[in-house]
Amino acid sequence: MPFKPTARGEREFKSQEPNLIPIMNLMVILIPMLLLNYHFITLAMLNTSLPASGGGGATQQKMKKKEEKPRLNLTITITDKGFIIAGAGGVLVKGKGPTIPVKSVAPNAPQWKRYDYQKLNEELVKIKKQYPYEQDAIIVAEPTIKYQTIISTMDATRKINAEEPKEDINGDGKIDGKDLILFPGINLSPGIF
Amino acid sequence: MAKSPLKRPGVSSRKKQEEAKLTLTSMMDMFTIILVFLMKSYSTDVEVNVDATMANVLPVSVSEAKLEQDAEAIVQVTSSAILVKNKKVVSLNNFQVPKDLLDPANPFLITPLYDELNNLHEAAIRMEKAGAIVKGKPYKFKGILVIKGDKNMPSALLMKVMYTAGQAEFAKIYHTAVKEGG
Numbered sequence: 001m002p003f004k005p006t007a008r009g010e011r012e013f014k015s016q017e018p019n020l021i022p023i024m025n026l027m028v029i030l031i032p033m034l035l036l037n038y039h040f041i042t043l044a045m046l047n048t049s050l051p052a053s054g055g056g057g058a059t060q061q062k063m064k065k066k067e068e069k070p071r072l073n074l075t076i077t078i079t080d081k082g083f084i085i086a087g088a089g090g091v092l093v094k095g096k097g098p099t100i101p102v103k104s105v106a107p108n109a110p111q112w113k114r115y116d117y118q119k120l121n122e123e124l125v126k127i128k129k130q131y132p133y134e135q136d137a138i139i140v141a142e143p144t145i146k147y148q149t150i151i152s153t154m155d156a157t158r159k160i161n162a163e164e165p166k167e168d169i170n171g172d173g174k175i176d177g178k179d180l181i182l183f184p185g186i187n188l189s190p191g192i193f
Numbered sequence: 194m195a196k197s198p199l200k201r202p203g204v205s206s207r208k209k210q211e212e213a214k215l216t217l218t219s220m221m222d223m224f225t226i227i228l229v230f231l232m233k234s235y236s237t238d239v240e241v242n243v244d245a246t247m248a249n250v251l252p253v254s255v256s257e258a259k260l261e262q263d264a265e266a267i268v269q270v271t272s273s274a275i276l277v278k279n280k281k282v283v284s285l286n287n288f289q290v291p292k293d294l295l296d297p298a299n300p301f302l303i304t305p306l307y308d309e310l311n312n313l314h315e316a317a318i319r320m321e322k323a324g325a326i327v328k329g330k331p332y333k334f335k336g337i338l339v340i341k342g343d344k345n346m347p348s349a350l351l352m353k354v355m356y357t358a359g360q361a362e363f364a365k366i367y368h369t370a371v372k373e374g375g
Binding site for chain 1: 228232342343346366370
């Protein structure tokens with residue numbers, strides 16, 4: 001028997017709410033798990049190598065290749081008065097005292113704020129222009145120099161810090177801002193004082 | 194409970210109660226946003242564990258290098274101790290190594306640290322010889338050591354730690370720093 005037209009219209013549709021409880025369970029588990037894994041600080045790594053006492057075959061071959069060109073033996077010495085830049089030919093001298101003297105800062109400022117890393121970086125760019133094939137640098141630190149000072153010096157030695165370097169000093173055609181490499185192979189060496 | 198005197202005795206006190214409903218929609222919205230954000234920042238990198246206290250003392254760097262995943266030893270240097278893989282090995286007195294812990298013939302060698310690192314090195318060599326397979330590849334000792342040091346550590350101590358590591362055949366030394374602005 002067909003429905004009466006009036007009866008058809010009276011049927012009620014109940015809105016069904018989706019059952020959210022299983023999804024909630026999932027969220028409650030996932031969110032704490034992901035929060036625990038969340039890195040609030042990003043870590044960076046800097047690699048250094050120890051001055052080699054005896055080389056393997058590969059290292060020796062590399063050395064031979066390099067020796068065809070005059071080696072620079074770039075050494076950056078961190079003293080309490082400032083940076084001293086030296087190479088195989090001698091020490092880079094600018095007036096009396098260290099090559100780049102310390103900046104004058106507040107007396108209670110931490111040690112690492114006294115050094116002029118920007119100026120060091122600029123000097124190293126000039127050196128890199130003359131020795132574009134040179135990759136290594138030796139950082140020598142006085143015993144009282146703090147770890148942060150060494151790390152910041154390594155940063156200044158590794159790459160060009162300038163926002164927009166104008167020249168392609170590596171000859172690799174890359175002038176893309178921050179990624180111009182200076183001396184990535186850093187050896188840390190204890191100073192003899 | 195005593196009945197209210199205002200109510201007439203004939204009227205039932207039981208009212209038809211509507212079922213209370215929780216509005217979960219807004220909470221679900223929030224959860225979904227948080228979940229997506231956290232999923233995006235989720236990384237599968239094996240983190241060199243840094244707790245909040247250590248994060249404050251690590252030096253700051255602009256280095257872009259990724260964390261070293263294959264570290265064979267992690268040496269943590271604080272003002273009061275040197276720890277190898279979270280085990281205290283040497284007690285320091287404000288970054289000073291007690292004289293009796295230094296090798297008398299070589300003032301750069303910290304004896305307990307050398308012993309600990311040498312044990313790790315020997316264990317790694319035994320693993321290598323036994324043909325252990327790590328991450329699907331035959332294990333090979335690479336000599337990678339990660340230093341997590343206090344930014345106030347003097348270079349004299351850093352050099353001692355690095356020299357000792359070098360003596361224990363750890364030649365590739367990585368320094369951990371907090372990324373600037375990270």
